[in-house]
Amino acid sequence: MKLLVLGSAAGGGFPQWNCNCAQCAGVRAGRRGLRARSQSSVAVGGPQDWVLVNASPDLLQQIRAHPALQPARSLRDSGIAGVLLSDGQIDHTTGLFMLRERTSRLPLWCTDPVYEDLTQGNPILRVLGHYCGVERHRVTADGATFGVPGVPGLQIRALPLWSKPAPFSPHRAAPVTGDNVGYLFENPASGRRIFYAPGLAEIDATVREAMRASDAVLVDGTFWTDDEMIRLGLSRSSGRDIGHLPQSGAGGMLEQLAGLPASTRKLLIHINNTNPILDEHSEQRAACTAAGVEVCHDGLEIEL
């Protein structure tokens, strides 16, 4: 069993379509040390059937880049056995529209608050009802383990995270439990565990315990500094304000990851185009490497 990194960038991708910062312009121009990245998504399972975890706007490109997701066993077929959502954000859900040609209902796992957002504020799931339809399964953040039919042997557990729901959510300003979850994937056959949390503003005791129990953690790599978007004049909100713990500084992600066992593989994912760790020659990237922290790229594979 494996985890495939389909998309390692935050919303907008890298380069972002309308951005001409040094990094976005550089990756377009093919500058060394920069690598294009599509928007946030992973697949878990294999070798033929997979759970798609988040459905990014770049999903069609990601499927083309991973022939493992296209086993081609019949005239219309896919290796995507079902979809898990960690939240209701646009960069994690717009790809659901791209799956509308399915020949059967799309099995979909999400929490109640995410289901509400995706049937009310941005009712993608109701729209899909006019195409393939959705077979929705409730994700609870009570520690219960569940599986996805078609991906035997994979055990999944959701953990509530403190982050933010999507801007169109009625509880954007007052998040509720279940707006954001992380997933702990376990393969009992190998005894291996991977923790995945692309949006994470605080690490509480439960999340820390799950991270300590994992062989690999893929966590929020959105911003290097809390005021990154403000200093660039691109936003009035800090990283923490919009639900993302920055890597640098006191209490930041690098400090948090330093508390994990040396044997734990530590990876950053969901990286914003403004983040200097995208540049392999930057001092911030060197700081990650020195801390034993990897920066995910599209196509990275991790054994489970």
Add this chain to the structure above:
Amino acid sequence: MKLLVLGSAAGGGFPQWNCNCAQCAGVRAGRRGLRARSQSSVAVGGPQDWVLVNASPDLLQQIRAHPALQPARSLRDSGIAGVLLSDGQIDHTTGLFMLRERTSRLPLWCTDPVYEDLTQGNPILRVLGHYCGVERHRVTADGATFGVPGVPGLQIRALPLWSKPAPFSPHRAAPVTGDNVGYLFENPASGRRIFYAPGLAEIDATVREAMRASDAVLVDGTFWTDDEMIRLGLSRSSGRDIGHLPQSGAGGMLEQLAGLPASTRKLLIHINNTNPILDEHSEQRAACTAAGVEVCHDGLEIEL
């Protein structure tokens, strides 16, 4: 001024993510005579500022493929001055989500029925209100000419078409005027006109007159035969049932195009992955060529 074909395939694109028919499998395998195509969209204007006509799910890939749409005049910038919609279908509107990082409201032209569908059944425009926002302009199908600020010299006229609204529209079963429009683009400086109608089930006197008055027509190329999807076991609906005039047969698109002046450039666009004209070595493609009808491919440019 130019028209750029950004995407020449119908919904799902070519190859379609979950399709393993001979054509989709062939294009994935690099078979000669087959060329990948992204989903339906064109841009009109230039050299720096353009009107995007329909916003396909493949928009980000299409922008990357056309550096002309990225003049990079400031930190955050785009050559897309505004968006025109010909209908409210998923394959013509999902790309609007990808423009959410705009630094100002997105100028958008659509008819009232399309606006209703995109604020009610699939309220993309309301969702965008939580990001960049939309500056909506009403398109009427009364013959009035309008322009798009930022694209000087381009004159646009909408023509009502008989086709079908999106499946989530309340008037799917009983279409109303404005559910679908074609666009006539005119550049008074060159005297040239292009007619664009990617979804078209019937050609009435008004449409025929606009086509006759054009130097180039880009029209619905979805299906070769009316029962194409039924024979392949992929649908229970005929092409005409879902709003697309097939190319072959009595009253079909090739017969309609034969009535135009020999000097008119005739092109098919919005081509479904099931359509044999996608294969350059097929007899159906040969029939198009013999009739003087071209099959659009992504990247095709037409002078306006």
